[in-house]
Amino acid sequence: MPDTSLPNSWDARAKAHSFFGFTDLPSIAERGTVVLTHGEGPYVVDTDGTRYLDANSGLWNMIAGFDHPDLTAAAQAQYAAFPGYHAFFGRMSDQAVMLSEKLVEVSPFEDGKVFYTNSGSEANDTMVKMLWFLHGAEGRPQARKIITRGNAYHGVTAVSASMTAKPYNAVFGLPLPGFLHLTCPHYWREGRDGESEAEFLARLVDELEQMIATEGADTIAGFFAEPVQGAGGVIPPCDGYFDAMLPVLRRHGIPIIADEVITGFGRTGALWGCESYGFVPDAIISSKALTAGFFPMGAVILGPELSDRLQRAVDVIEEFPHGFTASGHPVGCAIALKSIDLVMNGGLLNNVNHLIPTFEAGLAKLAQHEHIGEWRGRGLMGALEAVRDKATKTPFEGHLSVSERIANTCTDHGLICRPLGQSIVLCPPFIMTDAQMEEMFDKLSRALNKVFAEVG
Numbered sequence: 001m002p003d004t005s006l007p008n009s010w011d012a013r014a015k016a017h018s019f020f021g022f023t024d025l026p027s028i029a030e031r032g033t034v035v036l037t038h039g040e041g042p043y044v045v046d047t048d049g050t051r052y053l054d055a056n057s058g059l060w061n062m063i064a065g066f067d068h069p070d071l072t073a074a075a076q077a078q079y080a081a082f083p084g085y086h087a088f089f090g091r092m093s094d095q096a097v098m099l100s101e102k103l104v105e106v107s108p109f110e111d112g113k114v115f116y117t118n119s120g121s122e123a124n125d126t127m128v129k130m131l132w133f134l135h136g137a138e139g140r141p142q143a144r145k146i147i148t149r150g151n152a153y154h155g156v157t158a159v160s161a162s163m164t165a166k167p168y169n170a171v172f173g174l175p176l177p178g179f180l181h182l183t184c185p186h187y188w189r190e191g192r193d194g195e196s197e198a199e200f201l202a203r204l205v206d207e208l209e210q211m212i213a214t215e216g217a218d219t220i221a222g223f224f225a226e227p228v229q230g231a232g233g234v235i236p237p238c239d240g241y242f243d244a245m246l247p248v249l250r251r252h253g254i255p256i257i258a259d260e261v262i263t264g265f266g267r268t269g270a271l272w273g274c275e276s277y278g279f280v281p282d283a284i285i286s287s288k289a290l291t292a293g294f295f296p297m298g299a300v301i302l303g304p305e306l307s308d309r310l311q312r313a314v315d316v317i318e319e320f321p322h323g324f325t326a327s328g329h330p331v332g333c334a335i336a337l338k339s340i341d342l343v344m345n346g347g348l349l350n351n352v353n354h355l356i357p358t359f360e361a362g363l364a365k366l367a368q369h370e371h372i373g374e375w376r377g378r379g380l381m382g383a384l385e386a387v388r389d390k391a392t393k394t395p396f397e398g399h400l401s402v403s404e405r406i407a408n409t410c411t412d413h414g415l416i417c418r419p420l421g422q423s424i425v426l427c428p429p430f431i432m433t434d435a436q437m438e439e440m441f442d443k444l445s446r447a448l449n450k451v452f453a454e455v456g
């Protein structure tokens, strides 16, 4: 751990002039911050030289680790060739053109078009504006409502935070009006006593039907879903969820958007999360692994129907008045092209599928603990939910901050994992070796035993 006692320590300097997002202030007041200087494969190293195995791939994004030479080489070559350009006024870099072609080629769509942003939040905002724009142009200006699900995370900008169904957004007076939230499809937590998983699913479908009937199908602009909810605590949907929900939306002509910011590019074992769940959405929101975290970038990938409709709307108005200065940044595009190549041809996706059985077995083993209520996950994203009482699923008392204590104990042992609600979340980089996976579970197991002995 960094030395926090010195007045001009990195910790003191970090606290003096930087704001940390999503950070529990009492915790960093007590424990100090961690200031990092570099990475080595899946490890990050702090200013004292302490190495941490980052079991969360940074923020779910650093799929190729923290020092992949092919990605830095792609960035360096592009910086030397053409270090920056926009995508306004009919001009864009050759790298952006090539990346759009590649994204459409590897997407589940037969054809389509891409729009670039700098982040996942902006990509969701962009998608919402595209829907508002095209519904308006098609004579349905009232079609503005957006449906998402409880525990969804779609970002932090005013619109994407409104889509994010988290109570903490109340401090900003969000959600904005017209953002509707369905029940989170987490059977273990949301299922009622005596309700089978099939009955739970039927209730969710009924809730969707009711919502559409009450609000009016013609007032709804679109439905957004993460194939596996990530920042909600790694929640794969209940059995048959998309197969049952999507036909209802299709029947009412409501566009279906897959937010693949976490699940895209191999995280679930297939290239796309929607592929893992056997559906083709109308559009995909991408970010994070798109550039393996080596560049801030997001993308909206529209399938053929939405891109045709949007193009027709743009043709009428003669302009889509939206875009960011760094949309389609050539360095980001060059990195993304290399990252996609590493995933598909360089062994990363193969390694994900090699690691999945060990990952699932490791989670299942830890879930035998009397204070782990369930393990859940899909591909290389997983969670363990801590409970006081396994039989009744009673959570630990909030003031005990059990998941934070587990994560802090892991950090003390050189492992970074993330507390989310009462869960501990793991999302390892795709380059992990078997030995590193063993190290991850070994350190987590020791932390669980220590903390549960204290609070159990």
Ligand code: PMP
Residues within 6 Å of the ligand: 118, 119, 120, 121, 122, 124, 153, 154, 155, 156, 226, 230, 231, 259, 260, 261, 262, 287, 288
């Ligand atoms: N959508 C999903 C599914 C996400 O997980 C995130 C970020 N965790 C976002 C959107 C927002 O992305 P960003 O932080 O790049 O704005």
